[in-house]
Amino acid sequence: MTCIFSVSWIVTLSLIYNGSKNSCILITIRWCYFLCFTSALQDRDNKFLTKSVEEAYKAVECGDGHPFGAVVRNDAVVVSCHNTVLRNPNLTAHAEINAISEACQKLNQNYLADYEIYACCEPCPMSLVAIQLSKIKRLVYGAKAEAAVAIGFDPSIADAPNQKSELEIKKADGAVAVTAEQVFENARGKFLMS
């Protein structure tokens, strides 16, 4: 971000130096807009990723399931769920599957093209295909699946399936990603594996 900001100023100042005043103003406005937009997006990503992490802890605390959480959202609707594979045993009840199911039922529709999904951990292949089927436009996740495998989850959850859809996928970075990675170490031994 700092780098982009610096470059934008270098470009702007060099254009000013060359006397191209109007272009400069236009470019500066564009860069300011871009910076505000990316900053707002980053804040939004951090907010909902943090919510998915809170859901992950909730899954373990209430004994519902494994430490995974997911949030499906757009500007009007927010659905937030955790993994419930241990509550009325159901191994398909992953956080992302629960969030998509609840969002579909809440909205009375099967496709979620205007929605984003936030998952505290990289989705397993089953959940990723469900996300693709739902036509959700953007996935942001915190921890790599390997962080879950490291505390005993089936290595197959880290097998990414073919990614042919138009889904945009972002691996979070910074403090929120660290918080998401820590979920597994913090939850280790506090839930049943099956």
Place this chain on the structure above:
Amino acid sequence: MTCIFSVSWIVTLSLIYNGSKNSCILITIRWCYFLCFTSALQDRDNKFLTKSVEEAYKAVECGDGHPFGAVVRNDAVVVSCHNTVLRNPNLTAHAEINAISEACQKLNQNYLADYEIYACCEPCPMSLVAIQLSKIKRLVYGAKAEAAVAIGFDPSIADAPNQKSELEIKKADGAVAVTAEQVFENARGKFLMS
């Protein structure tokens, strides 16, 4: 089957001709056992595949969803479900997902290692991963996924994910496979696509 039976008799008779009487009896007993076993397995496959086809029609008739059915079974338990993506919209409610969920809840366990699953159509990648996660030992399906794609289903349902598990997969053949393939043509236009 007829071919195997003929070969077994050719082998047996040639051994008799060569005077190896005990070997012949042993081989004959083994072949008879093998034939009885494969015949019983074939009957069982046909029975449960037919049940999954009936479920597929039921999904459309009662307006619950798309024409797909699945049966999870072992000698003691049979769970039979259909696709319910249109009943309380939920795009994750595929027949196989419903059958696995119901079996898990019925048995109060998350893994189904002693179970087989019968699906009237080749499972989509989401359902196939769910089957693999459940540790179900054997999958038998009737129609190829392309038969569903041909009447308008998303081509991604025919994208097989990596098959790293020990799941045994059998594509049915003969009359029951034809019956399964016909489901889609017969159900065309009788259900909503989304």
